Amino acid sequence: MTKAASGSAGPDQGRPRSPSAWRHGQESRGEVDSLEQELLTYGDYLRSRDDLIRRAKAAGITEVRIAHLTGHSRNTVRSALK
Numbered sequence: 001m002t003k004a005a006s007g008s009a010g011p012d013q014g015r016p017r018s019p020s021a022w023r024h025g026q027e028s029r030g031e032v033d034s035l036e037q038e039l040l041t042y043g044d045y046l047r048s049r050d051d052l053i054r055r056a057k058a059a060g061i062t063e064v065r066i067a068h069l070t071g072h073s074r075n076t077v078r079s080a081l082k
Helices: 029-058 063-070 074-080
Strands: none
Touching: 029 063, 029 074, 063 074
């Protein structure tokens, strides 16, 4: 078993791989850049989503109602409240 397969940390552990190593398909550089931007936006959305869920709960909206209004599961709402 190799170090990577056994879970041992190698010298590159925690470092981002080069952009060329991230690409698996034949997407154009522009498409990859666009998708990466969408992923960054999505990460921002998740952080703001959790804040919104916490504010709604603090205002007295029930977890069930928050889940219904957002389309998220009750488990997702509960996770955001932790």
